[in-house]
Amino acid sequence: MNKAVSCVAGVLSTVLLAVFGPSFIAEPPVNAPENAPEKPNIIFLLTDDHRWDALGAMGNRIIQTPNLDALAKKGILYPNMYVTTAICCVSRASILSGQYESRHKINDFVTDFTPEALANTYPMLLKKAGYNIGFVGKYGVGENPPDNRFDYWACNRKGQPPYEYTNQSGQKIHHTDSVAHSMQLCLKEFAGKGPFCLSVSFKAPHELDGNPPTYPVQERFANLYKNVTVPTPETADPKYWNSFPDFFRTDKNIGRERWKPLFSTPELHQETVKDYYRLVTGVDEVVGKLVDQLKQLKLDKNTIIVFSGDNGFYLGEHGMEGKWFGHEESIRVPLIIYNPSLPASKRGTRSNRMALNIDIAPTLLAFAGVDAPKTMQGTDLMKTADRSDFFYEHTFMGSPRLPKVEGVVTQDFKYMKFIEHGYEELYSVKSDPHETKNLASDPTYAQQLNQLRSRYRVLKEMAQ
Numbered sequence: 001m002n003k004a005v006s007c008v009a010g011v012l013s014t015v016l017l018a019v020f021g022p023s024f025i026a027e028p029p030v031n032a033p034e035n036a037p038e039k040p041n042i043i044f045l046l047t048d049d050h051r052w053d054a055l056g057a058m059g060n061r062i063i064q065t066p067n068l069d070a071l072a073k074k075g076i077l078y079p080n081m082y083v084t085t086a087i088c089c090v091s092r093a094s095i096l097s098g099q100y101e102s103r104h105k106i107n108d109f110v111t112d113f114t115p116e117a118l119a120n121t122y123p124m125l126l127k128k129a130g131y132n133i134g135f136v137g138k139y140g141v142g143e144n145p146p147d148n149r150f151d152y153w154a155c156n157r158k159g160q161p162p163y164e165y166t167n168q169s170g171q172k173i174h175h176t177d178s179v180a181h182s183m184q185l186c187l188k189e190f191a192g193k194g195p196f197c198l199s200v201s202f203k204a205p206h207e208l209d210g211n212p213p214t215y216p217v218q219e220r221f222a223n224l225y226k227n228v229t230v231p232t233p234e235t236a237d238p239k240y241w242n243s244f245p246d247f248f249r250t251d252k253n254i255g256r257e258r259w260k261p262l263f264s265t266p267e268l269h270q271e272t273v274k275d276y277y278r279l280v281t282g283v284d285e286v287v288g289k290l291v292d293q294l295k296q297l298k299l300d301k302n303t304i305i306v307f308s309g310d311n312g313f314y315l316g317e318h319g320m321e322g323k324w325f326g327h328e329e330s331i332r333v334p335l336i337i338y339n340p341s342l343p344a345s346k347r348g349t350r351s352n353r354m355a356l357n358i359d360i361a362p363t364l365l366a367f368a369g370v371d372a373p374k375t376m377q378g379t380d381l382m383k384t385a386d387r388s389d390f391f392y393e394h395t396f397m398g399s400p401r402l403p404k405v406e407g408v409v410t411q412d413f414k415y416m417k418f419i420e421h422g423y424e425e426l427y428s429v430k431s432d433p434h435e436t437k438n439l440a441s442d443p444t445y446a447q448q449l450n451q452l453r454s455r456y457r458v459l460k461e462m463a464q
Contacts, residue, residue: 039195039368040341041303042126043290044360046095046199047283048088048138048206049323050309052081052332054280062228063277067288068336071305073348075338078381081355082409085394086311086323086330088206089159091357092140095310096121098361098376101393102463108396109159112142120373122361124149126197129370134186137161137179137201140310152189152198154182163208163216174218175203176279180286184293191297197364202286205279205313212261213321215275218282225274232269233317234434241319243438247421252400255320263316273315301340304367308360309333317434324394324402326416326425327435331392331409333357337381339367353386354411377463391459392416408456415452426452 052058056065057072058079083091085101093099093106097117101107104117118124123133127149134152138161139145147153156162165173183200190196207213241249241256251257262272287307294300312330314320323330335355358378365372366380379385389410398404399420407416407425414435416425426440426449439445 038302039131040339041190041195041299042131042197042364042367043303043305044197044199044364045287045290045305045307046092046137046201047280047307047309047334048140048201048203049311049313050205050280050333051312051315051329052079052309052334054205054277055334057336058334062225062230064224064281065284067284067291068307068334071287071291071307071338072336075305075336075342075348076346077350078335078337078353078355079350080352080411081308081333081335082331082390082392083309083311083333083357084390084392086325087394087396088140088310089142090394090396091310092201095308095357095360096123096141098122098358098372098378100358100377100391100463101395102391102460103375103377106141110143112144113146118146118149120375122364123197123199125365125370125373126368127151129368130194131368132190132194132196134190134196134198135201136182136186136198137175138203140201151196152186154186155201160206160209161203163203174216174282176218176282176286179203180289183286183290187290187293187297187299191299195368197368202283204283205276207258207262207321213258215272215279217275217278221278221282224278224281228274230270230273232266233315235318235436236263236269236316238319240317240436244318245421245423247399247423248403248418250400253320253403254401255314255322255324258321259314259316259319262321269316272321276313276315303340305336305338306360306364307334307336307338308357310357324396324405326392326394326405326407326409326414328429328433337363351381353381354388354390354409355381356387356390389455389459391456391463393460393463395419406456406460408452408459410452413448413452415449415456417456424449 053060054063057069057077084094085091089109090101093104097104127133132151135150136154139155163175179202208216263269294303311323312332313323314329317329359381362372362376362378363381389408392409393406395404403418404420405416405418412430414427414429424440425438427435
């Protein structure tokens with residue numbers, strides 16, 4: 001049985017048949033030279049709406065993420081990992097392509113990669129280099145995902161898949177569990193057949209969109225965190241929402257609209273955050289099973305695991321729920337890189353460098369010894385070079401629902417401009433990490449503001 005047929009047979013044997021329609025490609029991967037050194041396997045894990053501090057390794061004393069924490073202790077943790085656009089469709093396109101939104105031009109939920117652009121994404125470049133490639137979970141870019149280009153595909157074609165499925169036996173299956181099962185099947189299929197790159201994308205901990213939005217958790221985690229009290233963030237105080245300008249401070253703002261059913265009372269705040277944490281713990285469980293399976297298949301010594309999120313998330317901060325805007329809660333995400341070949345001196349370390357979602361693709365390619373194309377704007381995170389700032393952009397939809405914003409994030413300051421209104425924000429993130437005071441009109445910071453205005457124009461042009 002050839003690989004493609006075997007892949008389909010494996011998927012047809014599962015309870016996910018009613019939900020997933022795995023596709024395959026008949027064209028075999030390019031074979032590596034016989035004397036070439038063994039290339040590492042690569043697994044990229046991506047969570048949805050996962051803010052940087054929803055992780056035990058990042059100092060969160062409530063959330064339970066023992067398996068991800070263990071990876072961090074054996075790998076490298078990046079506390080300063082950011083996305084260049086905080087919305088799933090755009091960020092996922094940036095992750096795959098290594099490009100800013102300004103270059104890849106995917107600014108909505110329906111636009112697909114062009115054939116040329118797709119050929120320069122990290123999975124297709126790895127396939128060209130002889131890797132078997134698989135994708136499991138939520139692809140999240142465009143309406144016509146390239147399922148037939150992958151050697152293993154188990155994704156719902158919807159841009160935002162449901163949390164629960166019902167199989168032919170009437171059994172309900174949570175999306176996190178379905179992703180785990182498909183991942184296990186893919187690894188069994190790929191084991192012993194040359195290097196592979198498996199991209200695994202969870203829906204968790206994204207909300208289930210609706211009116212009101214909800215957080216469907218796995219039954220076994222329903223009572224987790226029941227007896228703990230989640231601290232109320234400083235910027236949940238109504239004065240911070242009320243400090244926004246009129247164009248922003250409206251019930252039509254999606255961030256505020258979704259806040260009402262989920263965070264408008266102390267009781268809602270407690271339950272929403274706990275459900276969010278429960279979904280993250282569900283993902284962590286899958287990571288533990290993944291590590292165990294790699295050992296069972298004798299793949300653990302040569303498999304790199306990279307874990308990150310597609311964007312952050314407001315959990316009531318600034319009077320909002322969601323992402324999109326430029327605050328830390330929205331644009332900062334977790335990043336762990338575990339490489340079994342890391343020297344002992346690097347294991348369990350923290351990198352202070354400013355990492356970006358556009359760095360994922362060139363980093364994965366570098367692990368495989370594949371040169372990143374010149375079209376990629378990110379850099380290999382394993383190299384010592386660091387950046388001092390980056391360009392942020394979010395231009396989907398626009399006011400009043402999602403006011404468009406662009407700006408510059410540095411290690412000490414953050415400048416954001418709502419481009420439809422000319423409204424500016426300036427925060428000293430070093431001395432004011434919760435971004436409680438907008439310094440844009442403070443004459444003391446006039447020089448800093450002008451410098452960042454100038455830098456913004458430069459970076460905006462460079463992002464094209």
